[in-house]
Amino acid sequence: MTELSAPQELPGWTHTYSGKVRDLYVPADGDERFLLVVASNRVSAFDHVLEPPIPGKGALLTALSNWWFSRIQLPNHLAGEGAPEVPEAVADRAVVSKRLEMFPVECVVRGALTGSGFAEYERTGAVCGIDLPAGLQDGDLLDTPIYTPAYKAPLGEHDENITYEQSVELVGEKVASALRNASLKIFTEARELAAERGIVLADTKFEFGRDPESGELVLADEVLTSDSSRYWDADRFFDAGLTAKQRMSSFDKQIVRNWLSANWDRTGEPPALPDEIVTQTYERYLELYRRLTGQEPPFAPLAPSSL
Incomplete structure (x- = not known):
């Protein structure tokens, strides 16, 4: 599996774990009731974290997950009153969670x-x-x-x-x-x-x-x-x-998997994703959010030229 880059430093929080696409932090003051869950823009396939990341991906996934949480009649991990604030640097792609x-x-x-x-x-x-x-x-x-x-x-x-x-x-x-x-x-x-x-x-x-x-x-x-x-x-x-295959065209990173399958034999490190694959992947995530919620995401969507 591809080695991850150094985690982002966030004031008031201490990094404790990084998965392929998410980073976890604990309060720097030692409060064991909470976690900060940060959705990165990293994209993974075939047990490798790929380059470059998909700009805006973490924010879209966080927004869609929160939209679903608000509709599911079951207790969820989102911390409420009394929880620490989400750092400004990751405000659109992180949540404070209760420790479970x-x-x-x-x-x-x-x-x-x-x-x-x-x-x-x-x-x-x-x-x-x-x-x-x-x-x-x-x-x-x-x-x-x-x-x-x-x-x-x-x-x-x-x-x-x-x-x-x-x-x-x-x-x-x-x-x-x-x-x-x-x-x-x-x-x-x-x-x-x-x-x-x-x-x-x-x-x-x-x-x-x-x-x-x-x-x-x-x-x-x-x-x-x-x-x-x-x-x-x-x-x-x-x-x-x-x-x-055409009927099952999905709203996820299948574009990435298909491109890798056609351009990499799964030996050594995977090649960098071309700009058009990065853009198409982001646009699929954005289309799903818009169609499911009937809304624009709670942040300015990225224009293709900015990806």
Whole structure:
């Protein structure tokens, strides 16, 4: 995996962790109740952080995630009254979060059969232990969404798809059931809202934690963004005249993956992304935000010439 650059210094906060696309900070005064979660503009594919970053990406993902949080009737990780202020330097792409006891389960919900789920189905006829009808094709919508959890592997290792029964072994029956029920409920409601806006929500992943004070289940991390979800344009998806690949044109970094696949053999360091790929990727993220929310983002969108 590509080595990350030095984290940004932020007054009042101490850097504690960097993932491929997010940076975490703790209050410099030692207050253990809060975290600062910063969505960077980095973009990753095939276990590499790529150059250059996508300007404006972190702000768009943060704005979309916050928009969804405001509509989901479930406690979330956003800190409220009494929390420290977000530093001005990252105000458009960071949130202050409550410290939670995170569950080691990535809660994946699939409303369509594609990606790693389709690959597993081709091998076994099932996804995470859930048997599916024979003869399904890549991109087929499922009559009922399925919950296919994954084990959140330690840093540097790949997450592993698991069965629901294995998730029970990890967190217990009560928590496993609550995770499944909450995930399916959120996905179903989000899929209906997206459909009203001409968008197919194919799949997504959620992360949950436990509030150490109240013990309640809390929705955390990002939610229903184009980095954590697969969204398709409904008009294209239901156009029988298009190929399967064209129908599943998504509002995410698939443009980046496609360009890398055509221009890199996955040995050594990946090549730098050309300007047009950076611009097209940003425009897909921006289009999704506008179509889902019906609004402009809460900051001035970048013009193509500024990317």
